[in-house]
Amino acid sequence: MEDILGLLRIRIKRGVNLAVRDVNTSDPYVVVKMGKQKLKTRVIHKDINPEWNEDLTLSITDPVKPFVLTVYDHDTFSKDDKMGDAEFDPSPFIEALKMNLEGLPSGTIVTRIQPCRTNCLAEESCIAVNDGKVVQDVVLRLRHVECGEVEIQLQWIDLPGAKGLSVS
Incomplete structure (x- = not known):
């Protein structure tokens, strides 16, 4: 536990607009990997515009490690088809958490991250304060596929007894 931030x-x-991998549709699910951790959502059947609204929680020991999000098409009788992936670097979010943001009004934008060649952002991503919590809304454009985006939101959870994020 002492290594967890x-x-x-x-x-x-x-x-x-996820890629079609079955006849006119797909059965998508998302896998998130960071280091040795691997989490996945439930499968949404026959939908290329699925709504998961599912929370996956990673233990953070190294704040500079990116995570990879991969979308797959669930197949019953064969190997699941890959429907694209995106790498995301949470370090700007982690840096914003280190600032003393207590007391800022809800809706305050702390920083903006622009899409570029080195990230998978489909559009500008804002790190903001909402109801006293720092959150980042992100739209990731999937790589290695003809089309598709995944919308996610990041939020930090402090653990009692964990090291926490020290201000460097």
């Missing part, structure tokens, strides 16, 4: 809650909100 806290928990990163990743809300997998929805997929938009």
Whole structure:
């Protein structure tokens, strides 16, 4: 427990215009990997615009480690088809958490991250304060596939007894 800084809650909100891998549709689910941790959502059947609204929680020991989100098409009788992936670096979010943001009004935007060649952002991502919590809404464009985006939201959970995020 002493190595854990806290928990990163990743809300997998929805997929938009995901690739078709079955006849006119797909049965998508999302896998998130960071280091040795691997979490997955439930399968949404026959939907290329699925709404998961599911929380996946990663234990964070190294705040600079990116995570990889991969979308798969569930198949009953064969290997699941990959429907694209996206790598995401949570370090700007972690850096924002280290600032003393207590007392800021809800809706305050702390920082903005622009899409570029080195990230998988489909559009500008804002780190903001909502109801006293720092959150980041992200739209990831999937790589290695013809189309598709996944909307997620990041939120930090402090653990009693954990190291926490020290201000460097």
